[in-house]
Amino acid sequence: MSKFLIILHHNYIGDKKMRPLTGNIDGKLDSKGRAFLPASFRRQLDGCTSFYIRKDVFQNCLILYPEASWEETVSVLRQRLSPWNKREDQIFRQFVADADYIELEENGRMLLPKRHLKNLNLQGEIKFIGKFTNIEIWPIFKAEETFIEEEILANELEKLMKDSLSEK
Numbered sequence: 012m013s014k015f016l017i018i019l020h021h022n023y024i025g026d027k028k029m030r031p032l033t034g035n036i037d038g039k040l041d042s043k044g045r046a047f048l049p050a051s052f053r054r055q056l057d058g059c060t061s062f063y064i065r066k067d068v069f070q071n072c073l074i075l076y077p078e079a080s081w082e083e084t085v086s087v088l089r090q091r092l093s094p095w096n097k098r099e100d101q102i103f104r105q106f107v108a109d110a111d112y113i114e115l116e117e118n119g120r121m122l123l124p125k126r127h128l129k130n131l132n133l134q135g136e137i138k139f140i141g142k143f144t145n146i147e148i149w150p151i152f153k154a155e156e157t158f159i160e161e162e163i164l165a166n167e168l169e170k171l172m173k174d175s176l177s178e179k
Contacts, residue, residue, distance in 0.1 A: 029079065030055045032141035037151065040137055044123045048075075049139055052146060053119050064148075065110040066127060070157065073127055073148040080144045081110070123148070 036049040056077055063081035067074045076084065088106060092099035111124045128134065136151035149157070159167070 029077070029144065030057060031143050032056070032077075032146055033143070034139070034141040035154075036139045038137045038139055038148075040123070040128070040134055044125055044128050045120050046123060046137060046148075047119050048115060048121060048146075050119065052139060052141065053115075055141070060115040062113050062115070062121070063110045064113055064124065064127065065106075066130065067147065068106075070147070071131055071153065072150075072157075073123070073131065073133070074142075075146040075148060076110075077145070083144075 032052060032055050034049070034051050034055075036051060038046050038049060040046050059077045059079070061078040063076045063078065064073055065076075066072075085107060088103055092103045094100050094103070111127070113121050113123070115121050123133070131150065133148070133150050138149045138151050138154035140147040140149065140154065140157075
């Protein structure tokens with residue numbers, strides 16, 4: 012796991028430095044399941060138009076992986092999960108099989124897979140949340156539930172940072 016953490020910490024995908032994906036931006040899905048990727052994310056992505064999208068493993072949202080980020084994630088999983096271990100192979104298969112490849116149109120619009128929209132009840136207003144190497148897509152009414160109160164965040168960060176500094 013340390014290799015993956017190093018990659019994320021330094022924001023490298025393979026040997027290419029990637030801009031961190033940050034922001035919290037409202038968006039809209041049309042009746043056909045299309046949405047515009049917010050312009051600020053398109054700028055941060057520096058021309059990347061190829062993505063993989065899947066439901067998050069832990070949350071009820073979609074994760075939009077830029078292609079290089081997806082390839083790195085799958086590579087790390089493949090290294091950690093043996094194809095000769097039945098359970099590990101099932102985990103890898105399911106993780107990869109639940110993903111769809113999508114491309115941005117020239118105007119920044121993308122078509123989200125209907126199965127994901129239906130499973131997560133995504134329609135109308137949505138929220139895009141940058142999460143360093145990927146972008147979460149939430150139903151607008153669920154997005155705020157994912158954040159913790161400012162004071163709790165400050166206390167948790169203080170504790171985590173003190174703990175990490177004392178380990179060195």
